[in-house]
Every structure is written in C-alpha cells, then in structure tokens.
Amino acid sequence: MKAITLTDSQDPTSLALAETPTPELRDGEVLVKVHAAGVNRGDLLQAKGHYPPPPGASEIIGLECSGVIEDPGTTDRDRGEKVACLLAGGGYADYVAVPEGQLLPIPEGYSFTEAASIVEVACTVWSNLGMLAGLKEGQTVLIHGGAGGIGTFAIQLCKQLGANVAVTAGTSEKLETCRELGADILINYREQDFSEELKGRCDVILDIMGAKYLRQNLRSLAEDGQLIIIGLQGGVKTEINLGALLPRRLSVRGTTLRARSVEGKAEVVRSTAEHVWPLLADARISHHIHTVLPLSEAAQAHALLGSGEVTGKIVLEVDA
Template sequence: MKAIELTDQDDPRSLALVETDTPQLQDGEVLVKVHAAGVNRGDLLQARGHYPPPPGASEIIGLECAGIIEDPGTTGREKGEEVACLLAGGGYGEYVAVPEGQLMPIPEGYSLTEAAAVVEVACTVWSNLGMLAGLREGQTVLIHGGAGGIGTFAIQLCKQLGATVAVTAGSAEKLETCRELGADILINYKEQDFSEELTGRCDIILDIMGAKYLKQNLRSLAEDGQLIIIGLQGGVKTEINLGALLPRRLTVRGTTLRARSLEGKAEVVRSTVENVWPLLADGRVRHHIHATFPLSEAAAAHELLDSGEVTGKLVLEA
C-alpha cells in the first residue's frame, strides 16, 4: 500500500507518499480502507520525534480516520461497512488495522471525510469533560485554544451540557469563531491575562498548554475545581505553591488518549458514541473543517496546522 512516511528523520516536513507493507491483522482487528484521516497536533509532534506510538502500534502517523472495512478478520463485522476509527497510529495510509473496540459508526448525515474530522476531538473532549470531570449544567468551563480542533468541538459540547464557556484564543477572528459556536467569555491571550478575568470562577479547565499556564490556571479555578491537562505546548516543567491547592480543594489531572489500553479506548469509544453521536446526528454539535488536502500533501497540511492559522480541523483524503 501507499502511506505517508518521513524520508529524512531530521526533517519533520519530509513527509512523502511511499510504498510500504499493508498491515497484517491480529485477532480482533479489522482492515479498513482509509477514505480520510484527521490531522492532529499529536501528528506534528510525532513527525518531530516527540510523540512515538505506543508499543506494538503502527509507526505510521495518524490518530483517526474513516473508511470502509476491507477485511473483517475474526470480528464478524461486514466487509464494506463504513466506519470511523480511533487509532494509536496508521491513519496516514491507504489501509489501517483497527481493534474492533475502536470502531465507531459514521454519525448520521455525515460523509466519511466529515466523520474523520470528529473522532479524535469527540473522544478527547468527552473522555475528559464528560467521563472524567463529570461536567454538569451550571458549571463554568475554560477551554484554552478555543478556535482549534479540540476547542471548537468542546465549546459546542459544553453548551449542550448547559455550561458557561470561557475561551482563550490569539486573535479577534478566532474569538469571533468561538463566539459563533457559543462561547460566553472571550479572552485574547495576547492582550489579556485570563486569570485576572476568571479568578476563582472556573469549575473545570481543559488545558493544552501545560507549564506555561499552570499558575494562572490554578488562580482561575473555583473551589473544588478541576484542571485537566491534555497538552504541553507551553512546556513541561514549572514550580507551584502546593498551598494554593489545599484550601480550595483543587485537583490537577494529566491525561492522554493514545497511551490507554485497548479496553480503556474501547470504553471511551462506546461512551462517546452513546453520548455524543446523537448530538452530531441532529446538528446540535457539528464538525468544523478548516480545509482538506490530498493524502500526498500531508506536509502542507502539517505546515498549515503549525502556522496557528487553523480554526477547527484539517483532513487528508486518500
């Protein structure tokens, strides 16, 4: 098959479509012919050598896709079935082997390309805000990077759950996108210190920045507040005064989706389909695709995502 690979390990932009081996199925896996694959910041990190796949997973980049089952293997699924897939790797190829528990139906009314744009963000947002934090009506949620793939999805889901949504973004245009999606509190992080606006107001913070924002995030949390760190774009090390956590009973959690066990991912997939897919089907939450590229132009898609000019998701079409 053809797949995207780095042709120069020292150049993260050296992504080329090359011939490689078609995946061999393990028990409980299906072979999916990929129609489209979402582009995620984790893909950029992997290309730079900073986010390797878990042991045993495909070395090919790509954390989500949608396509058609080519070989059901031992699963009892049907050849020709359209599916969306949560992956530990392999999305940037013509075919990918997928554990059955990580298959999702195509949301009603969605094309395969549209489905490929929502798998990773839906599973990430729901597993952290719905399953882990227990977001409920009336709470206030702060979402960093509100105009990105995670952010645009999280805004909509939080509003559907009855939350007040605050966001940070780096331009008036991106903040306007957030407002159109339902965000209530808009903060330009280049001009404002979000913690001054939100001191003691946030029940949950979904953070992609890590060290850079830790102190401000803690100042922004309300009593019993939860900080959920899912990215480290702002660094991995900082110092905090632990005394700031105790009086307000604050919780700091770090999570990732890719490194979970097969059973853990299957549970996330099941719960996401049960709780989020109906919102996609009736349009209460919708995909937000910024642009699509042919698979052969993966390098251009990575360059665009890295530029910071993307609102929503980028998708590669095979």
C-alpha cells in the same frame, strides 16, 4: 499500499507517499480501507520525534480516520461497512488495522471527510470533560485554544451539557468563531490575563498549554475545581506553591488518549458513541473543518497546522 513516511528522520517536514506493507491483522482487528484521515497536533509531534506510538502500534502517523471495512478478520463485522476509527497510529495510509472496539459508525448525514474530522476531538473532549470531570449544567468551564480542533468541538459539547463556556484565543477573528459556536466569555490571551478575568470562577479547565499556564490556571479555579491537562504546548516544567491547592481543594489531572490500553480506548469509544454521536446526528454539534487536502500533501497540512492559522480541523483525503 501507500502511506505517508518520513524520508529524512532528521527533518519532520519530509513527509512523502511511499510503498509500505499492508497491515497484518491481529485477533479482534479489522482492516479498513481509508478514505480520509484527520490531522492532529499529536501527528506533528510524532513527525518531530516527540510523540512515539505505543508499543505494538503502527509507526505510520495518523490518529483518526474513516473508511470501509475491507477485511473483518476474526470479528463479526461486515465487509463494506462504513466506519470511523480512533487509532493509536496508521491513519495516513491506504489501509489501517483497527481493534474492533475502536470503531464508530459514521454519524448520520456525515461524509467520510466530515467523519474523519471529529473522531479524535470527540473522544478527547468527552473522555475528559464528560467521563473524567463530570461537567454539569451551570458549571463554568475554560477551554484554552478555543478556535482549534479540540476547542471548536469542546465549546459545542459544553453548551449541550448546559455549562457556561470561557475560551482563550489569540485573534479577534478566532474569538468571533468561538462566539458563533456558543462561547460565553471571550479572552484574547495576547491582550488579557485570563486569570484576572476568571479568578476563582472556573469549575473545570481543559488545558493544552501545560507549564506556561499552570499558575494562572490554578488561580482561575473555583473551590473543588479541576484542571485537566491534555497538552504541553507551553512546556513541561514549572514551580508552583502547593499550598494554593489545599484550601480550595483543587485537582490537577493529566491525561492522554493515545497511551490508553485497547480496553481503555474501547470504553472511551463506547461512551462517546452513546453520549456524543446523537448530538452529531441531529446537528446540535457540528464538525468544523478548516481545509481539506489530498494525502500526498501531508507535509503542507502539517505546516499549516503548525502555523497557528487554523480554525478547526484539517482533513487529508486518501482517495482524492
């Protein structure tokens, strides 16, 4: 099969199609013929050598895809079944082996390309804001990077949960996109201090920045507020006054989806299918695709995502 590989381990932009062995199935896995694969920041980090796959997972980049079951292996699935897949790796390829518990149906009315754009974001947002934080109607949630792949999905889901949604973004155009998706409070982080705007008001914060925003995030939290850190784009180390947490009973929680066990991912997928997929089927939540490129242009896709100019998701079409 063909897959995207790094031709130079010292150059994260050296992504090119190459012949690689077709995955061998383990017990409980199916072989999926990939039609489309979503592009995520974790993919960029892996190409740079900073986000290796879990032990035993494919070394090929790609955390989500959609396609057709080619070989059901030892499972009871059907050959030819259309599926969307949450992956620990392997999506940038013709074929990928997927544990059965990480398969989702294609949302009603969605193409393969559209389905590949929402698996990772849907599972990430729901597992953190729905399953972990238990976001409730009437609460205020702050979403950093509101115009990105995670953000554009999170805004819509949070509005469906009845939350008041604040977002940060770096341009008026991106903030306008957030407003159109339902965001209530728009903050340009280049011009405004979000902690001044939201001091003591946020019940939940979904953070992709890490160290850079930690103090401001804590200042923004309401009593019993939860800070959920899912990314470290702003660094990994900083100092805080722990005394700021105790009087307001604040929680700081760090999570990642990729490192979960197969059983843990299966539970996330099951819950996402139950609670989020119906919202996609009747268009209460929609995908937000920035652009679509052929798999052979994975390097260009990574460069575009890394530029900061993307609103929503980039998708690679494998059979374009």
